[in-house]
Amino acid sequence: MKQDMTVILAKEGHPDAFRKLYEEHGHRIYRIAFRHTQSQQDAEDIMQETFIKAFKRIDTFKFQLAQSFSAWLNTICLNCTIDHFRRQRSKRQDRQVSLTDLYNELHTHNPSPEKTIETEQAAEHIRESLALLPAKQRLIFEMRYHQQLPIKDIAHDLQCSQSTVKTQIFRAQRRLRKTLEPIWGKP
Amino acid sequence: MNCQETHDLLTIAVYGRLTSSQKEELQAHLQTCPECAAKYEKTVPLMDLRSEVTDIDIPEPDLERSWDVISEKVLGHRSFLQRLFGTWAQIPTRKWALAACSLLAVFVLGYFAGRQVLGPGRSDLGLGGAGSAPAGEVVAVYSDTSFTEYADSLRPVLVSFLNRDGVETPEALRVLEQQLVSDMLVRTRLLKDLAYGSEDESLLELLQDMEFILMSLRNLDPTDRDSAQHLAGLIREKKVPLRLQEFRSARSTF
Numbered sequence: 001m002k003q004d005m006t007v008i009l010a011k012e013g014h015p016d017a018f019r020k021l022y023e024e025h026g027h028r029i030y031r032i033a034f035r036h037t038q039s040q041q042d043a044e045d046i047m048q049e050t051f052i053k054a055f056k057r058i059d060t061f062k063f064q065l066a067q068s069f070s071a072w073l074n075t076i077c078l079n080c081t082i083d084h085f086r087r088q089r090s091k092r093q094d095r096q097v098s099l100t101d102l103y104n105e106l107h108t109h110n111p112s113p114e115k116t117i118e119t120e121q122a123a124e125h126i127r128e129s130l131a132l133l134p135a136k137q138r139l140i141f142e143m144r145y146h147q148q149l150p151i152k153d154i155a156h157d158l159q160c161s162q163s164t165v166k167t168q169i170f171r172a173q174r175r176l177r178k179t180l181e182p183i184w185g186k187p
Numbered sequence: 188m189n190c191q192e193t194h195d196l197l198t199i200a201v202y203g204r205l206t207s208s209q210k211e212e213l214q215a216h217l218q219t220c221p222e223c224a225a226k227y228e229k230t231v232p233l234m235d236l237r238s239e240v241t242d243i244d245i246p247e248p249d250l251e252r253s254w255d256v257i258s259e260k261v262l263g264h265r266s267f268l269q270r271l272f273g274t275w276a277q278i279p280t281r282k283w284a285l286a287a288c289s290l291l292a293v294f295v296l297g298y299f300a301g302r303q304v305l306g307p308g309r310s311d312l313g314l315g316g317a318g319s320a321p322a323g324e325v326v327a328v329y330s331d332t333s334f335t336e337y338a339d340s341l342r343p344v345l346v347s348f349l350n351r352d353g354v355e356t357p358e359a360l361r362v363l364e365q366q367l368v369s370d371m372l373v374r375t376r377l378l379k380d381l382a383y384g385s386e387d388e389s390l391l392e393l394l395q396d397m398e399f400i401l402m403s404l405r406n407l408d409p410t411d412r413d414s415a416q417h418l419a420g421l422i423r424e425k426k427v428p429l430r431l432q433e434f435r436s437a438r439s440t441f
Contacts, residue, residue, distance in 0.1 A: 027250070048253050055257070
C-alpha cells in the first residue's frame with residue numbers, strides 16, 4: 001500500500017516519489033541486469049535506461065491490471081537488456097573465432113591448477129557465442145539454463161507465451177550445439 | 188533419455204548450468220552409451236568455464252551517479268509548474284529565482300496600479316480621506332486584477348510548507364524562499380490596508396491571519412522543528428489554504 005502511494009505520487013509528477021522508487025528498486029534492477037551482462041558498466045547503463053523509460057511512461061502503469069510495479073519494472077529491464085544485447089551483437093558479428101581451434105589448444109596443454117591463456121580464451125569464446133545469439137534467444141537461454149528459471153516465469157516476465165519461450169530455447173540450443181559438433185566429431 | 192537429449196544437456200553444461208537432476212540423468216545415460224560418453228569426455232574441458240557469478244561477486248553500483256543521469260533526463264523534461272510546486276528541496280535554484288522575480292514584478296505592478304487608482308500625489312493607502320476614490324471601488328479594482336493571482340501564489344507556498352515533512356531545505360533555496368515569503372508579506376499588508384475600507388470582516392480576518400503566518404515563516408529558524416510544527420498546526424487549524432481557495436473561486440469583489 002505504501003509503495004502504491006509512492007507510485008501514485010510519481011504518476012502525479014512528484015520528484016521525491018521518483019527518487020523513492022529509484023531507491024527501492026534501483027539495486028534490484030541493477031542485479032538483474034548484471035546477471036545477464038556480467039559487466040558493471042553495462043548493468044548500470046541498463047538500469048539507467050530502465051528507470052528513464054519507466055518514469056517517462058509511468059502514466060501507462062495501471063493499478064487495475066493487478067500488475068505490481070516491480071514486475072512492470074522487471075519487464076522494462078528485460079526489454080532494455082534485449083536492446084543492449086542487440087547492439088552488442090551487431091558489434092560482434094565479424095569477430096567469431098572457431099571454438100574447435102581453441103579446443104585444440106586446450107587439449108594439447110597439460111592440465112594446470114591455474115587457468116591457462118587458452119582456458120581464458122575458450123571461456124571468452126563461450127561468452128561470445130552466447131552474445132552472437134539473437135538478443136531474445138540469448139536472454140531466454142540465460143534465464144532458463146543459467147538462472148534456472150521455470151518456463152512459466154520466463155514467459156510471464158517477458159510477456160510472451162510459453163510456446164514462444166520453448167521455441168526460442170530450442171533454437172538457441174540448436175545454434176550452440178553446432179559450435180560443439182566439430183569437437184564431438186573428432187576421432 | 189536418448190542421445191539427442193544428451194547432446195542438449197552437454198550443450199547446456201557448456202553454455203549454462205545443469206541442475207542436479209539433469210546431471211543424474213546425464214550420468215545414467217553415459218553409463219549405457221559409449222558414444223555419448225566419448226562426447227562427454229571431449230566436452231569436459233569446456234564445462235564450467237563460464238564464471239559462476241554469485242551475489243558476492245556482483246560489484247556495488249554507483250547509484251548516485253546513475254540517479255544524476257536519470258533525474259536529468261526525466262525531471263529535466265518536467266513542466267515549470269510541476270517543478271515549481273513539487274517540493275522545495277528538489278527544485279532547481281534558477282526556477283525559484285524566476286518565481287521570485289515574477290512575484291516581485293506582480294507586486295510592483297499591483298503597487299503602481301493601486302497608486303494610480305488612488306490618484307497622483309498620494310503616498311498613503313488610507314481609503315477614508317477626502318478626495319480619495321470610494322473604498323469599495325478601489326478594493327474591487329485591486330481585487331479583480333490581483334487577488335486571484337495573490338491566492339494562486341500563496342497557496343502553493345503554504346501547501347509546500349505543510350508537506351515539507353521534515354526535509355531540510357538547501358541554504359541557497361532557503362534564501363530565495365525567504366525572499367518569496369517577504370514579498371508575499373508586503374503584498375498581504377497592502378491588501379489588508381485596502382480591505383480595511385471594504386467592510387468585509389472575513390477577508391480582513393484572513394489577511395490578518397496571513398500576515399501573522401508569513402511573519403512567522405519569515406522569522407522561522409530552519410532548525411527549530413517545534414516552531415515549524417506549531418506553525419503548521421496553526422495553518423491547518425485556521426484552514427488557511429481552504430479559505431484562500433474559497434475567496435479565490437467564490438468571490439469576485441471584496
